[in-house]
Amino acid sequence: MTEIIVVTSGKGGVGKTTTSASMACGLARRGKRVAVIDFDIGLRNLDLIMGCERRVVYDFVNVINGDCALKQALIKDKRLETLHVLAASQTRDKDALTEDGVRRVLDGLIADAFDYIICDSPAGIEKGAHLAMYFADRAVVVVNPEVSSVRDSDRILGLLASKTHRSVNGNGGVKEHLLLTRYNPRRVANGEMMSVEDVKEILGLDVIGVVPESPDVLSASNAGVPVILSETSDAAAAYEDAVARLLGEELPLRFLEEPKRGFFARMFGG
């Protein structure tokens, strides 16, 4: 059985691509066959975050148009054998993605016995975002504890409940999860940032992960190595937990509190 998971948010810049890359790596590291697809047609980015930008020959739209076979366009990850990337096209043609085209590509991946297909949605609620979520079985809604991100997420939840294959055909709907990123426990403690509980209460969804704000996320994207592979990073551990929860493990949320700093650290900074 192949499970199709959309990583979406509405608002841009909240960490969809970072999350798609890390979740895909985490699943592949557990031996699952994973394909991660960039739906942001025109603005290809997932390849950079995955570190395979120089190996893109064919893209998503090439496969849809029949310019190449699906296998030719799937880029095999150099680190994880079961992980594959399908890059977005850089075409400016807004109609390059079609429902039928996307369905054919997904069917091809299902026939190829992939365990997971991660759809990295573009920001907004236009066609790319619509098609990224349309065939999903599950949705990971990435949200920052910030007003505009939370409001946009709620809008996306509305679309997931009404404009997806599962909701239209009454197949029990899309299973939805929240994933908070850029979480800053110190600011939450000071009352300057909404807490996990606040966001959970407003959106009324279960939380699959909380990723603390971390300099490691930028370093990882600089290097083209998904942050989940940064061994000593809290952000990596948080993504690893989220992957485990996605697979049904029950783990308590971590990194919700500021790490206790010793006397010297407090005196001399660091």
Added chain:
Amino acid sequence: MGLLSLFRSKPNSASIAKERLRIIVAQERGSRGGPDYLPLLRRELLQVIHKYVNVDPEAVQINLEREAGNEVLELSVALPQKPPD
């Protein structure tokens, strides 16, 4: 800045954010899922009513409710109070 203000607690911005979101999200959820013609229907009904009675635009409420496969369109108009004769 007076010395006292150092001790006075600042309004907690996270709770302001939460309260604002709670209200706007509830409002947007309420209008979601209805057919796209609902706002236009509301406007046109208002125009018709306006021909006969001078009502406040806010006094016309349209609600769509779904129950057991039925959709009920509920229209309520609060008429202005009659001036005493």
